[in-house]
Amino acid sequence: MGGVNEELTAWIGRGLAASVRGFMLGVAFFVSGLTLLVLWIVSLSLLPVLGVGILLLPLVTVAVRALADERRRLAGQWSGVEIPSPYKPRPSMESFGLVGAWQRCLWILGDPATWRDFLWLLCAPLTLALGILGAALVGYGVEGTLVMPALLRFIDGYHYGLGWAIDFPFEGIVAIPQGVLILALGVASAPALLRLHDRSTKQLLGPTRQAALDQRVRVLTRTRAETVDAQAAELRRIERDLHDGAQARLVALGMSLGLAEDLVTRDPAAAQKLLAEARDASDRALSELRDLVRGIHPPVLAERGLDGAVRALALTLPFPVEVDIELDGRPQAPVESAGYFAIAEALANVVKHSHATRAWVLVRHSGRILVMTVSDDGVGGADPARGTGLRGMERRLAAFDGTVAVSSPPGGPTVVIMELPCELSSPKTLPSSGTG
Structure with a gap:
């Protein structure tokens, strides 16, 4: 009643x-x-x-x-x-x-x-x-x-x-x-x-229909230009990382091996020391290459999907992150990658700026929209106009008609809601949720 x-x-x-x-x-x-x-x-x-x-x-x-x-x-x-x-x-x-x-x-x-x-x-x-x-x-x-x-x-x-x-x-x-x-x-x-x-x-x-089409063309032109710029910047970053990191170590590795080759008959002890240094340099170069690959497309994302990749990312953060992902399948690889890096950027912002003690990641697929929410209990005050992180997320998602909405009043909490239009494929049998 x-x-x-x-x-x-x-x-x-x-x-x-x-x-x-x-x-x-x-x-x-x-x-x-x-x-x-x-x-x-x-x-x-x-x-x-x-x-x-x-x-x-x-x-x-x-x-x-x-x-x-x-x-x-x-x-x-x-x-x-x-x-x-x-x-x-x-x-x-x-x-x-x-x-x-x-x-x-x-x-x-x-x-x-x-x-x-x-x-x-x-x-x-x-x-x-x-x-x-x-x-x-x-x-x-x-x-x-x-x-x-x-x-x-x-x-x-x-x-x-x-x-x-x-x-x-x-x-x-x-x-x-x-x-x-x-x-x-x-x-x-x-x-x-x-x-x-x-x-x-x-x-x-x-x-009107024509005006809507014109607006759509303008949006696509702008997002395409932003995507091209972002890809060019990403290529420059990869080139810089290869040049300053793995490439330099591989050059040093080649020089060490050349010196060891000259010393192997005259001074075996010195040659052995150079070979040990070369082995350490190769390990560091391999580690840097793996880090670079993870920055391009993490292997865990390809192997375990968005759920596993986000959970693996959450384990690396300095505070507890509760991950709740419930998807009936997987988005297409480019969309999945964009969603993962958007979540990663949002969590990176939490670590850098929020002074939070906890964070939450919630991912759902509803009405052909992948909705990703990242929130924290930090100090708030996040403003897309004042930083590059949120703007980078917007540019990354805009290439797929995605959007970013931020609620971050002074004193917190901060809630970042990211939406990506997409379809899911390869349905899985059991959704998962828990704490990362």
């Missing part, structure tokens, strides 16, 4: 909240939208007047786009309707003077999203009507359910519900069931009306 009451209360609360939000949205957008619409039309009409229209239009457009961005944000927050920004990126242009102002006007007028914003502003009366409808149903239901019973003795000739006049208390009591039904209709319809409005808003404020 308690659960039913809680669900009913939550349902009523959602309906009332949606009715209030819809009404406030309708009124606020009606006032601000029509004001900006008038200013936008005025600025367009003044374009032939140099120095007036070309200066006013960009200012009004900034305000219109700010209002549209806020509407997109509210649609995602209130109804879960995500509306990406459709605007074209600003091209390079003069910053000052009439030439720069005219270039900005041409950029604005050449963006189809500008005209879709104009159509959206024309819908301000519809927004107000939908907001009033939901709020009116709830308000009228509250009137018949709560207000009328308290004022029955003062009511004379009042019309409610189906429209008959209420001349005495009994007729007022009969109106109460109507108020309950109207209130229920308002509570049920307010969230639906708000979602309907948010979805219709997406048709105007969201990118």
Whole structure:
């Protein structure tokens, strides 16, 4: 019974909240939208007047786009309707003077999203009507359910519900069931009306198919360039490590063997010492080559998959790391490698900056998305803009359409959520979890 009451209360609360939000949205957008619409039309009409229209239009457009961005944000927050920004990126242009102002006007007028914003502003009366409808149903239901019973003795000739006049208390009591039904209709319809409005808003404020494709091309161009740069930097690192490490040791090894060859008949003891040094140098070179290979693609990742590789990595850290990985299969090798190195980078950041005593790694695959979460109990304050580690993770995952989200308030905890779109193959029979 308690659960039913809680669900009913939550349902009523959602309906009332949606009715209030819809009404406030309708009124606020009606006032601000029509004001900006008038200013936008005025600025367009003044374009032939140099120095007036070309200066006013960009200012009004900034305000219109700010209002549209806020509407997109509210649609995602209130109804879960995500509306990406459709605007074209600003091209390079003069910053000052009439030439720069005219270039900005041409950029604005050449963006189809500008005209879709104009159509959206024309819908301000519809927004107000939908907001009033939901709020009116709830308000009228509250009137018949709560207000009328308290004022029955003062009511004379009042019309409610189906429209008959209420001349005495009994007729007022009969109106109460109507108020309950109207209130229920308002509570049920307010969230639906708000979602309907948010979805219709997406048709105007969201990118068109062509705009979405253009944005996709820009994103792919940017991520490809970042990936190429990252690969070039990685190749330079490998070249530097080989040159300064294994290559130098192998050169020294060759010299030691050459000297030992000259001394083997004249001074066997010295030759034996050089051979021992050569053996140590070869061991160090082999160790450095193995470290280099692990930095490129750890053998444990190829042999045991993401689960085994992350657990092996966790054992090398100076504090306990709880690893909880539950996958029904393995991602493709490039995606698996990107996920492993992203987790490794996140844990490296924990070691370097967090002052943490514990860390947690959680990996799940849900809805064709590999979700990797790394958290710690450290001091927080991680900021992708201030360091290269998080930016490196973003670049690495962006090559596979992956994303990185960071929550790190001062004082902690820090939570890094990384998502990679992928499919799993080679299903395994048992998931695993535990502490590394």
